[in-house]
Amino acid sequence: MKCLYCNGDMVLIKDIFHADRFGIHLTIDHLPVYKCVNCGEILVETEQVKLIQKTLSELEDSLGRKAA
């Protein structure tokens, strides 16, 4: 896989991922992500992004944090 920004090589690593939305702070340790060895850009796999977005939506719903 190549970096979208600098065309450098992307390697699979495990990193801490943070998401902040409507006062909800989600932190995931050791999430498998691709990192560019050249510029440090992080790319999260589509399946992981979907899972994180689903989790955030459910939290927003149950906590009543959805934007009106």
Ligand SMILES: [Zn+2]
């Ligand atoms: Zn790059």
